[in-house]
Amino acid sequence: MxxxxxxxxxxxxxxxxxxxxxxxxxxxxxxxxxxxxxxxxxxxxxxxxxxxxxxxRPGPAVRVALRAKVESEFTPSAWSRLVAFCTLRVPIYQPVAVLALVVAVVALAWPTDAPSSARTDHPTVVDQFDGSDVRIVDHRVL
Ligand SMILES: [Zn+2]
Incomplete structure (x- = not known):
């Protein structure tokens, strides 16, 4: 050789x-x-x-820095996750999610019939109340 x-x-x-x-x-x-x-x-x-x-193998400091960089680059924002969920190509989820979103927006934006309590300088005071002497205000229920 x-x-x-x-x-x-x-x-x-x-x-x-x-x-x-x-x-x-x-x-x-x-x-x-x-x-x-x-x-x-x-x-x-x-x-x-x-x-x-x-x-x-990379040291602990390198691993921590690398994990932070990966999370910052690849973690979607809350808005993009919501958009992704609403545009999901699953037949039943998308209409249900849109309907639930519309119902929630309408429920929050709809004016309520309940009377609003206004602040007053005169607080409500119950004085000398007698529970045994209840006056009937409306007789139609009897
Ligand atoms: Zn040789």
Whole structure:
């Protein structure tokens, strides 16, 4: 085996992808050739650094910052959620939601018949009330 063949086979040798005879040729050449052995050491160091990068995890500060950025970019606003809900393509939900919204708006905007109590400077005072002497105001119910 010459230098070029050995260099070409180093990657496959490292990952165990060579057949037994070819792997043995690479091993014996690496045992005899300092240049190829040095190249194999460099390749292993590079591959180890790549493995370390693949298993590296971000620190807690980076995770917190990343989560905040993702939430700020991808969390929809209340208005856009309401619009999305009202435009939902589910046959029954959309008319029911629009009807409920109209009923709620009308109920809030409709004037009430109840008399409004006006504030007065003279508070109501019940004085000398006798519950046994109740006067009947309307005789039609009797
Ligand atoms: Zn060599």
């Amino acid at each position: 010459n230098h070029e063949d050995c260099i070409d086979a180093l990657h496959d040798h490292h990952f165990g992808e060579l057949d037994r005879a070819r792997d043995e040729q690479v091993r014996s050449h690496l045992a005899e050739c300092g240049d190829c052995a040095l190249e194999y050491c460099r390749l292993r160091a590079d591959l180890d650094r790549l493995d370390a990068l693949a298993t590296a």
